[in-house]
Every structure is written in structure tokens, then in C-alpha cells.
Amino acid sequence: MNINFTLIAQAIAFAVLIWFTVKFVWPPLLSAIETRQKEIADGLAAASEGRNALEVAAKKSEITLNEAKQKASEIIGQAEKRGSQIVEDAKGVAKAEGDRIIAGAKAEIEQEINRAKEGLRSQVSSLAVAGAEKILRKEINASAHSDMLAKLAAEL
Amino acid sequence: MATEHANSAEHGLTPSGYIEHHLSFNAHPVSEGAGFWTLHVDTFVMSVALGLIVMGLIWLVARKATAGVPSKGQAFVELIFNFVDDQVKNIFHGNRHSFIAPTALTVFLWVFAMNSMDFLPVDWVASIVAFFGGEHAKWRAVPTSDINTTFALALSVWILMIFFSVKVKGLGGFVHEIFCAPFGSKIWVWPANFLFNLIEYVSKPLSHSLRLFGNMYAGEVIFLLLGLWAATGVSGTIFGAILGAGWSIFHILIVALQAFIFMMLTVVYLAMAHESH
Numbered sequence: 406m407n408i409n410f411t412l413i414a415q416a417i418a419f420a421v422l423i424w425f426t427v428k429f430v431w432p433p434l435l436s437a438i439e440t441r442q443k444e445i446a447d448g449l450a451a452a453s454e455g456r457n458a459l460e461v462a463a464k465k466s467e468i469t470l471n472e473a474k475q476k477a478s479e480i481i482g483q484a485e486k487r488g489s490q491i492v493e494d495a496k497g498v499a500k501a502e503g504d505r506i507i508a509g510a511k512a513e514i515e516q517e518i519n520r521a522k523e524g525l526r527s528q529v530s531s532l533a534v535a536g537a538e539k540i541l542r543k544e545i546n547a548s549a550h551s552d553m554l555a556k557l558a559a560e561l
Numbered sequence: 562m563a564t565e566h567a568n569s570a571e572h573g574l575t576p577s578g579y580i581e582h583h584l585s586f587n588a589h590p591v592s593e594g595a596g597f598w599t600l601h602v603d604t605f606v607m608s609v610a611l612g613l614i615v616m617g618l619i620w621l622v623a624r625k626a627t628a629g630v631p632s633k634g635q636a637f638v639e640l641i642f643n644f645v646d647d648q649v650k651n652i653f654h655g656n657r658h659s660f661i662a663p664t665a666l667t668v669f670l671w672v673f674a675m676n677s678m679d680f681l682p683v684d685w686v687a688s689i690v691a692f693f694g695g696e697h698a699k700w701r702a703v704p705t706s707d708i709n710t711t712f713a714l715a716l717s718v719w720i721l722m723i724f725f726s727v728k729v730k731g732l733g734g735f736v737h738e739i740f741c742a743p744f745g746s747k748i749w750v751w752p753a754n755f756l757f758n759l760i761e762y763v764s765k766p767l768s769h770s771l772r773l774f775g776n777m778y779a780g781e782v783i784f785l786l787l788g789l790w791a792a793t794g795v796s797g798t799i800f801g802a803i804l805g806a807g808w809s810i811f812h813i814l815i816v817a818l819q820a821f822i823f824m825m826l827t828v829v830y831l832a833m834a835h836e837s838h
Contacts, residue, residue, distance in 0.1 A: 408708065408709060409588075409596075409597050409709060410592075410600050411605060411707065411713075412709040413713070414605050415608060415704075415710045415713030416713040416716065418612060419713060420717065422616055426619075426663040426664070429620055429624075430616060430666070431623075431663035433623045434623045434626050434638065435642075437627060437628045437631075437635075438642065438643070441629070
């Protein structure tokens with residue numbers, strides 16, 4: 406239990422050790438640890454940011470998908486409408502064409518009938534005249550009655 | 562552990578002679594007239610060597626410290642670093658990185674290393690020293706069981722304490738605190754305040770240093786007493802070895818605990834110096 410010069414020597418050693426630690430040991434360790442802590446904090450922040458961005462993107466894609474679906478169904482509806490319209494139009498045109506053809510045929514038939522009637526009439530009148538001639542040959546003077554016969558032929 | 566005792570026993574030493582031999586310093590006068598001007602070479606060499614080894618090892622790691630993935634060595638050093646830093650952070654609320662935290666790290670590791678010398682078998686140390694310096698050469702391996710070491714540390718902290726107190730509060734503030742705390746600034750309580758602070762300033766370094774010294778000295782003495790079993794023969798040696806092993810295991814706790822307490826008190830004293838009353 407004797408205090409001696411060792412005390413001073415030890416105090417000096419202590420001071421040198423403290424100086425060494427303050428100067429050379431503590432700062433590099435501190436900066437390494439603090440830098441790592443900061444990097445970890447940044448990494449965590451970036452991760453949560455990424456998670457948020459992912460959520461937003463998912464929501465956005467869902468909205469876009471819904472819009473596309475709606476548009477597609479709209480387009481399909483329009484196409485269906487247009488198709489049925491085209492069919493309707495075609496039907497109308499075909500009917501009109503048919504009617505026209507029918508009308509033309511009817512007119513032609515009428516014409517044909519009239520022509521036939523005309524022919525028949527002229528033949529009947531000449532037959533009637535021929536018959537009348539045969540009946541009246543003797544009693545009728547052709548020259549005397551020709552006027553009357555012509556009149557009759559015109560009447561028929 | 563104090564088991565290799567055969568060497569000393571052969572020379573017919575008495576138990577008290579054995580213990581006295583192991584508790585004597587390798588003292589060398591550094592000046593005429595000895596007295597105060599004596600240096601305990603064993604204490605000084607051991608402590609400086611341990612300080613250089615411990616802080617040097619940490620420095621080797623710190624020099625290459627990376628903020629990326631740490632190596633195993635760096636991870637271990639950072640474990641110690643964070644342990645000390647957390648303790649200081651809880652006690653001292655200033656810029657701890659500029660001085661107090663590094664000082665706490667130094668104190669903790671150095672004191673821990675010096676305390677750990679208690680685990681060296683005392684008679685192995687004696688044998689090695691006898692090999693180099695003759696059989697009467699004295700060598701105490703545990704620097705913290707030398708009151709000079711603990712007093713040197715405690716007084717250094719004490720001086721730092723006063724230095725920081727004056728630095729933070731100014732000389733006037735420091736003197737004001739001595740006379741006006743803890744009882745108030747009325748003139749008739751000045752003597753009581755002064756007496757209180759005087760006792761506090763004297764008791765701090767005393768309790769700080771004697772706690773560590775007492776624990777380490779007692780630990781060493783118990784190792785020596787257990788070593789005496791070897792003088793009773795083979796079975797006594799084995800018995801002593803078993804007891805020594807048990808005491809060593811328990812002593813691990815004391816070594817770590819005393820280093821920790823010494824560090825904490827250092828931090829507390831320095832933190833208190835920064836607070837104004």
C-alpha cells in the first residue's frame with residue numbers, strides 16, 4: 406500500500422491511451438456504424454416507397470383494365486347494332502327490288518294480254534265477215550253492201 | 562489459477578513467505594533516495610503492454626472499419642463499441658463522441674484486460690519470471706491490484722471531472738457550486754455546502770479506486786491461499802486446483818463487473834461535472 410512514482414507513470418499511460426482512443430479508435434468505428442445506420446434507414450425508406458409505388462401501380466392497372474373491358478363491350482355492342490342494321494337495310498333493298506321485278510312482270514303480262522286481245526279481235530272480225538260473206542253471197546251485192554260491211558268491220 | 566506450486570514449495574518457503582513473495586512489487590528507484598520516487602516495473606510494464614495490445618487490436622480493426630457488411634472481428638468490436646456507447650448515451654446527454662465515450666471505452670477495455678491477468682496462474686508467472694530474473698525476482702501480474710494503478714485512473718478521472726466542471730460552468734460557476742450546492746445560496750449554509758462538496762470530492766476518487774483495488778487484491782490473495790494447498794501433497798494440490806478453478810470461474814464475473822463499474826463511475830462522474838446545479 407505504498408503510493409509512489411508508479412501512480413504518475415500510470416496516469417501518463419492512461420492519458421496516452423485516452424488520447425489514442427479519442428484520436429484513432431473511436432472516429433472510424435463511429436463513422437462506419439453511423440454510415441451503416443444511415444444506409445439501412447435509407448434502404449428501409451426506399452423499400453416502403455417501393456411498396457407504395459407498387460400499390461399505386463396495381464390500383465392504376467386495375468382501373469385501366471376495367472376501362473378496357475368497358476370499351477371492348479361498348480365496341481362489341483356497336484358492332485352488333487351495326488350488323489343488324491346492315492341486315493335490315495339489305496332486307497329492305499331486296500324487297501324493293503323484288504317488288505320492282507314483280508311490277509315489271511305484271512306490266513309485261515298486261516301488255517301481252519292486250520296484244521293478244523287485239524289480235525283476237527281482228528281475227529274474229531275477219532272471221533265474222535268471212536262467215537257473213539259466205540251466208541250472204543248470193544243476196545248481197547258486194548258493191549252495194551261494201552260500205553255497210555266496212556262499217557261493221559270497224560265496229561267489231 | 563494457483564496450482565503450479567511445486568517450485569516454490571521445494572525451496573522450503575513458509576506460507577507467509579510465499580504470499581509475501583507474490584505480493585511484492587518489482588520496485589525500482591527512478592531517482593536518488595527512493596521513497597516516492599520508486600517505480601513498480603511489473604505494474605507499469607504489464608499495464609502498458611496490455612493497453613497497447615488491447616487498444617492496438619481495436620485500432621487494427623477500426624482502421625479498416627467498413628460501413629458495409631462487417632467482418633467477424635469488426636462485428637465483435639462494434640458489439641463492444643455499441644455496448645459502451647449505449648451506456649454513455651443513457652448517462653451523458655452532450656456530445657459524447659468527442660471525449661467521454663472514447664474515454665469510457667478505453668477505461669473499460671484497459672481495466673478489463675488488467676483485471677484479466679488474475680487468471681494467469683500465479684506460480685506460472687513466478688516461474689517465468691524466475692527463469693529470466695532469478696528465483697528471487699518479484700513480479701505481480703495484475704496491475705489493478707496495485708493501488709497506484711487504480712489511484713492513477715481515479716485521480717485522472719477526478720482531474721478531468723474538475724476540468725470539465727470549470728470548462729462548462731466557468732471558474733466562477735465552479736466556485737459558486739462548491740459553496741451554493743446542494744443546500745442553497747444563503748450565506749449561512751455556505752460552510753455546510755463547502756463541507757459537503759469537500760467530502761464528495763475526496764470520497765469520489767477514494768471509492769472509485771479502492772473498490773477496484775480491493776476486489777482485485779482480494780481475488781489475488783484468495784488465489785495465493787488456494788495455492789498453499791499444494792504444500793500439503795498431491796491430493797492437496799488436486800483439491801487446491803479444483804478450488805482454484807471454481808474461484809477462477811467466479812472471478813470472471815468479478816473481473817468483468819469491476820471493469821464495468823469502473824467505467825460507469827467514470828462516465829457518471831464526468832457527466833455530473835457537465836451538469837449545473
